Amino acid sequence: MWNTPTKVQLDEIPKLYATDFIPIKYKKIFLHFFIGGCDWYVAEYDGDDRFFGFAILNDDFEMAEWGYFSFKDLKDIKVKGIVEIDCDLHWQIKRASEIERIVQCRCGI
Incomplete structure (x- = not known):
């Protein structure tokens, strides 16, 4: 994984179910x-491996959804053994309704 989040960044994320x-x-x-x-x-993190948030795979806005995904699984993804997942270094915390790609999805907002 490129730009793995720091402990400080991960500690800022609310625990799972804290924002239900x-x-x-x-x-x-x-x-x-x-x-x-x-x-x-x-949006949420269990402090170990599980995130809760929104996923869009292969630009498929129709099938994008809110759910759980594994930090370890994200770290393990490699395309052709070279290209890895990246954590956005310039990300600014914002509401889901302010993120254009989430708003575009059928079940995003």
Whole structure:
């Protein structure tokens, strides 16, 4: 993984289920991972391996969804053994409703 998030960044993310009371459009997205046409947006973290957030795979906005994904699995993804997932260095924490790619999806907001 390129630009693996720091412990400080990971510690800022609310624990799993801590934001259940917040409507999806107001959930804050703390990290953004990407590769090609795939994006993972992180809203919650269990402090070990599991994230909750929004995933768009292969630019398929119709099938994109909110759910759980593994930090380890993201770190292990390699395309042709060379290209790895990247964590957006310039990401600014923002609400899900402020992220154009999430808003474009059928179930994003």
